Amino acid sequence: MIHIQHLYKTYPGPVHALRDLNLKIARGEFVFLTGPSGAGKTTLFKMISAYDLATSGKIHVAGFDLNDIKASEVPYFRRKIGVVFQDFKLLPNKTVAENVALPLMILKEEKRFIQKQVTDLLEQVGLSDKADQWPETLSGGEQQRIAIARALIHKPDLLIADEPTGNLDPLLSEEIIDLFERVSKQGTTVVIATHDHGLVQRRNKKVLELRQGEVREIASSELIKNISATLAEGL
Template sequence: MIEMQDVWKTYPNGTVALQGIDVRIKDGEFVYVVGPSGAGKSTFIKLMYREEKATKGQIVLNTFQLSRLKERQIPYLRRKIGVVFQDFKLLPRLSVYENVAFAMEVIEAPKKVIKSRVMEVLDMVRLKHKVRSLPDELSGGEQQRVAIARAIVNNPDMIIADEPTGNLDPETSNEIMSILHDINRRGTTIIMATHNRDVVNSMRKRVIAIEAGRIVRDEQKGEYGYED
């Protein structure tokens, strides 16, 4: 569960990115975060994994009080969260297997556990046949599937996806969404910032719309609601 109470974010240059955010997301939900460019969507999701820190207000993620979190505690928070980015952020000199395994090596998981779990999640994203490939040998959709495998390999409570279909064609976007839907059905909370109207309208989930730093709409089984 994640809860924000009267959350504000002001950047050092004076830009107010978020103002008075109140929201509660339950375990196991699938939530789209939509809105115009510059509305505050990225800031909203970065606050959840402490890439950014709120200027004012309270953010609680399960047992973590994010406003009181010390720097040394942030890695423990992030073990509970998997993050998927639009530009994949894969390590270019590591194979598919090594990119995913790296996330487990960081938390010092045993080698036997790493091998078993990495192969399990690569099977889940349908990439077992690409274990030895380097990122530049993969299509954009395959790279994003590796990024998803890396995000879920440590069994996080939550996946935060920032425009995960932004660089992908419609068919590949549908494949990525199918995988995210499967992960959600297994009980993982998914929060996804997106500009993809077709994805939002075809897979109806909760929609939180942000404009000028405020939540202006919060609907179950909502629509995208913006012109392209």
């Protein structure tokens, strides 16, 4: 699903946000991406979602070569992925239900089908009673769940979520990760960036750690050791 080879992203300075990154994530895999702040998680997500260009290297996602993709193909690539951003990116002039329905409306699905999907998904994220409200009247956690529902509604091949549980209480976080696991079991590849190491440990999934622009796979039990190392480095 995701195949990255020798990926570099260098910002003027030069600042090497990503260096010689190699990564392979198979279809239907569930992966946690961890690492300290500034390690390059968001940069990597931007590359994977065709938000930004790599400086060099190869990047294939959901069957698209993102180095060579035509401008006219980008929307069709984005229809295959679902992205949950840290700042949610919700439309304030649309209701919760309308925000969630957006990807299906773009796909020009039937109104009745859209309504059913929206109702189902809002129920799964616990927002059934908020369907007709404006996002700005809701809490951060509720807005985050709207963004999650919107990223899932069109059943994407790949779900990328940047800190999707950052604003949620522990119980709700577990429920959202349960939802992601269910989605993953249905064939969607899920990549979640998180700082919640407890959550990662409890789930026992593949963990990729990003450090100083480089990525490596670690066992979830190794996380605690790495946190201690990071803290020691900081001290």
